[in-house]
Amino acid sequence: MVVENKHAFIKGLSTTSIALPGSSIEDASKTLETFDLPTTRTEAWKYTRVAKLGKIDFHSNTQEVSDTSSYIIDESALTLIFVNGYLSQELSNSLPTGLSCKQLSACSSEELKHTGIKHGKEVFNALNTCYLNDGIWIEIAKNAVVDQPIQIIHITKGEKQLTNFRTVITARAFSKASIIQGFFSEDSDQSFTNSITEIIVEENAHLTLDKLQYEEETTTHINSEYVNQAKDSTFTLNTITLNGGLVRNNIHVNVNGQNCTTNMNGAYLLKGKQHVDNHTTVDHIAANCNSNELYKGVIDEKATAVFNGKVFVRKDAQKINAFQSNGNVLLSDDANVNSKPELEIYADDVKCSHGSTTGQLDEEAVFYLRARGLSEKSARKLMVSAFIGEVLEHLENDSVVSYIERLLKERFGWDFN
Amino acid sequence: MIIIKNLHATIDGKEILKGLNLEVKAGETHAIMGPNGAGKSTLASVLAGREEYEVTDGSVDFNGGDLLDLDTEDRAREGLFLAFQYPVEIPGVSNVNFLRSAINEIREHKGEEALSAKDFMARVREKSALVELDAKLASRSVNEGFSGGEKKRNEIFQMAMLEPKLAILDETDSGLDIDALRIVANGVNKLKSNDTASIVITHYQRLLDYIVPDFVHVLYEGKIVKTGGKELALELEEKGYDWIKEELAL
Structure with a gap:
């Protein structure tokens, strides 16, 4: 059963009707009941304050956006538009061969079995599970090469909207595809987007995800990617953050098989009082893999950027090349950066480097x-x-x-x- | 072209230029020589508008206008060019792209139309050939990974692209081997005309074998203390600067 929740800020929401497998909704509800929103005493949230979210009386309403043309990132792409987490009417492109797209609300519990966030103490994941508006499951069939990019456009419309959205991407063996996610908003004062993307990249599959964040300046956006890579696969994530009041990206990549490549690139350009926090983790579990991480930001006015990049190289993960770099340029005296690259290496034959620079323009x-x-x-x-x-x-x-x-x-x- | 009168300039409160006078007319080439610390590079920096330097007295008239009243970019737009002693590396900024922006901002300043992409590229080809700068190098990031000689050739290439009225070459010859020196000097000579002028700042007489000056000035302790023809440079090369100190009882 779902327990009554102690958090006032989500009183206005109703529990999801999506057939998430097993007891995940109940578990999520219990997590929400047990744990508070993180404070800056929690290491992972040391530089990012989210307490104010608890004071907003959130709702989740369906809305219509009459003209979505300005949000179309790639005219040639297969386009899916979600407004406040609900699929907008405009979708009806025929799908390219080897691609299947299905709303999570239309999936059976059996089909949703491969979704599976472990909540632990993670309140935002629990929130996402418990109050999931909808989501999309994209599957690229084995051996399929989908040349046409797939773009998922999210628009938040209205004040104090809380949108919980889940994207599930399954790139089957030897497939190739590229996906674009765009996050936008209209009249969205104090709204909050809590989005999770679960990604499976099977053997020798190649997947690229371009993520573009451009919500209005009083919004909050928490975005988590959980990626699992099998052997010989390549995964690339490009995160471009150009607006949004408080933006937090959590990226967790498990590199489970040998001979994988993992690329993470990020660019953030901030002004006003924006706060953008990129937390990344690459976990090298298997040997002979490469990971490259490049995050760069330009911070103006009173904005703050946070970068925390972790690379784990486990005991058996020999011959790993892992590179990580974070560069920041401050354009004003009031701009702030907290940058923390971290390496934890348990193998003895690896090539790893990390670096962080913060300065002014030359x-x-x-x-x-x-x-x-x-x-x-x-x-x-x-x-x-x-x-x-x-x-x-x-x-x-x-x-x-x-x-x-x-x-x-x-x-x-x-x-x- | 330029009339410098009684120029005094300080940096961090220390006076470097102490009443410098110099007049350069169109069509002329002037060499400025002098020992280390005499103020040669300070003069170049002050004329280009480097903000660390403070002009405390004197005036600089540039084609009838007050040069010191202009921002650095406006001095460039009015036709002043400084070839840097140490050209800066700017990663990620393409040499030709920034030159196109610069040329078009200069043209806009003069009320002229922007240069078309085609005409611009034609100019790039012509001028890069002039200084034997590989066209590929011309389109790379500004000076990034360039050798010392390539950086100096790039300075002259930019000068050729911008077609200034007055060029100031700040120790452009330092660190160049004889081949690179010849190429750089050749470029400068080809750009010489009756409507333009140059001020060549150098330590070494060697450059002046290739860029023949109409006048040679000796800068010492912030002032021009002696002026002569090109033979003065030879004399300085041979005898050093001590004889001038003695002659002038400095």
Whole structure:
């Protein structure tokens, strides 16, 4: 049974009707009953305060967005649009061969068996499970190469909306696909998106996920990816955060088989009082794998960025190449960065490096560009673009890059060409 | 072109230029030589508008306008070019892309239309050939991974692209081998015209075999203490600076 919950902020929500397997909903409800929202005394939330969420009286309503055209990241992609976590009417593209998409609300308990977040003390995962609005299960069939990108567009509409959404991606053996997730909002003061993506990358499968976060400045967004990679697989995650009040990304990749490649690239550009926190974990369990992590951010005004990247190399995971780098540029005296790259290595034959830099723009370079006739503003823009450009270079989908450039111009007035 | 009168400048409260006078007319090439610490690079920095330096007295007239009143970028737009002694590496900023932006901002400043991509690329090809700079190098990140000689050639390439009225070469020859020196000097000479002028700051007479100056000035303790023809450079090379101190009883 589902116990009555002590958290006032979710009183306005109703328990999910999705047929999640086993006792997961009850377990989630118990977790919510037992644990409080994390405070800064919890190591994983040391630099990010979420207590204010507990004071908001959240609701979850269906809404309509009449014009979604500006949210379409890639015109050529297969598009799924969700508003406040519910599938909008506009979807009806025919699916490419080898691809199946199904709403979680339409899945049987049997089909949902491969979803399986362990909550432990994780309140936001429990919240997601217990109050799941809906979700999508994307399966790429064995040997299927899906050339057309799949884009999942999330729009939050209205004030104080809490949207719990789950994406499940199963990339079967030897398949190849790329998925885009976009998060946007309209009139969404104090709304909160709590999204989880569970990903299975089977043997020799190749999966790329481009994630674009662009919700309004008073929203909260907590986004977790749980990835399991089997041998010979490649997984790439690009996280681009350009707006949102409080954004937290939790990424956890288990590299379970040999000869895998894991790429994580992140770019964040912040201003105002934005707070963006990227927490990543790569767990190398098997030998002979590569992981590359590059996160770069530009922080202006009173914004704060947090980066915490962990790489574990387990005892039997020999011959691992693991690289991690975080770079930050502060554009104002009030901007803040907390960066903590961590390596935990239990194997003895590995190549690992990590590094973190935080600084200002190179003033000598600004002077050099100005001495050639560029205005100070153009010179700074050019250097910021170059700094972030190193991350954007890793994005293979040109439409995504163009869309990002459009947003950068819209929000920061920055030109990338 | 430029008239510098009684220029005094300080950095961190320390006076480096102490009443410098210099006039350069269109069509002329002036060399400025002098021992270390005389103020040669300070002069270049002050003219380019480096903010660490404070001008405490004097004036600089550039084609009828007050140069010191302009921001660095506006000095460039009015036709002043400084070839840096130590060109900066700027990772991720493409050499040609930034030059196109610079050229177009300069053109906008002058009320001219932007250069078309086609004309711009034609200019890149022409000018990179002038300094024998590989066109691939021209489109890489600014100076990133360039050798010392390539950086200096890139300075002259940029100068050729921007077509300034007055070019100041700040020790462009330092660290160059004789081949690179010849290429750089060649580039400068080809850009010479009756409407432009250059100020060549150097330690070594060697450069002046290739870029022949109309005047050679000796800068010492923040002032120009002696002016002569190109033979003065040879004399300095041979005898050092001590004889000037003695001659002028400094």
